[in-house]
Amino acid sequence: MALEDIPRLGCGRSIDRIWGTIDRPPTAHEEQCDQCQTARTRLRRLSKATRSLRESDLHNPTMEPRPGIKNAIMDVVRAKVRRGSRILLRSADNGTTEISEQALSSLIRSAAAAIPGVHSRRCRIEIRSAAASVADEDHPTGTTGTSTNAGPRLIINLRVAAAPGIVIPRTVEALRHEISNAIPASVGIGAGTVNITVEDLYDV
Amino acid sequence: MSDQSLQGAIITSQLIASIATRTTLETPGVLRLEPTNQSFLPRLGPAALQNLRHPGSQNGTYQHDGVTATISDGTARVHLYIATDIAYTALHVAEKVQQRVRESISHTGLTPGAIDVTILAIERHHRTTIM
DSSP: OOOOOOOBOTTSOBHHHHHHTTTSOOOHHHHHOHHHHHHHHHHHHHHHHHHHHHHHHHHOGGGSOOTTHHHHHHHHHHHHHHHSSEEEEEEETTEEEEEEHHHHHHHHHHHHHTSTTEEEEEEEEEEEOTTSOGGGOOOOTTOBOOOOOSSSEEEEEEEEEEOTTSOHHHHHHHHHHHHHHHHHHHTSSOOOEEEEEEEEEOOO | OOHHHHHHHHOOHHHHHHHHHHHHHTSTTEEEEOOOHHHHHHHHOHHHHHHHSOTTOTTSEEEETTEEEEEETTEEEEEEEEEEETTSOHHHHHHHHHHHHHHHHHTTTSEEEEEEEEEEEEEOOTTOOOO
16 A cells, blocks of 8 residues: 655645645635645745745855856767767777777768768667678678678668668668778778668658 | 986876877877866866875876876876867877877886777868868
């Protein structure tokens, strides 16, 4: 049996309900009920005090945030989005080089934007060790893929929407070609497997 | 007093971070250093800064926007978070950064340790024209 833990007046009205409507005119019941009227009077005083404190804080110089705090927060938000998970590109005794999944994903979307008739949607990137066999590669149902053996083994799963009337196989092949060229040129590794799923048509 | 202890007093992790920052930003293909969560906390105030630094350690870790530098036993390690220009090959840019930062650190008398680079963004520079 659940126990109700909501403070109530003798008339059965909850304090929370009266507090929630303190800025509105009293209801018919509240106009007649002494307990509700007393509660409203006290809560109105509390509301006024709360508002006053809030206003005071707004104009209190000691409550001002440090200069640049908003920019600092926004910098971190942007960085957080960009970081995501990271993919190791190169590892040596004198240092490692990683790339964020988001950076790769942006590059892929940018390549897709160059192909008329497709809009990129979700892009997921997986990494598999260079030793992984090509025979192990996974092609999801309804997708097509291609692979190269250069660099870390990326598995790119890109979902797109296509314009009605385009020749889908040809357009998808052009998209794959664009991605396969963009990644080596801009990152310096092979594009690996590029799985493309046409999941929808969009209105032109 | 030995030369080694004199170096330890002068070359701080903050200086290494500053050198690494300048060297990185001067490397062709680097657009900027990217701030991280770790570098954000010190900007909140002294209390947060205190929590991040090793108390009483002059040769500890220094973190600023997009760079973390650590000095330990005469070896300087650096981690850089960068954004690169899409007109350049990011992996080559990162290798160049590592090489140049290593050289810069060696000029301080410290031994360059691992120079880790994380590429957080690849973007088109506003003056870049792709042919």
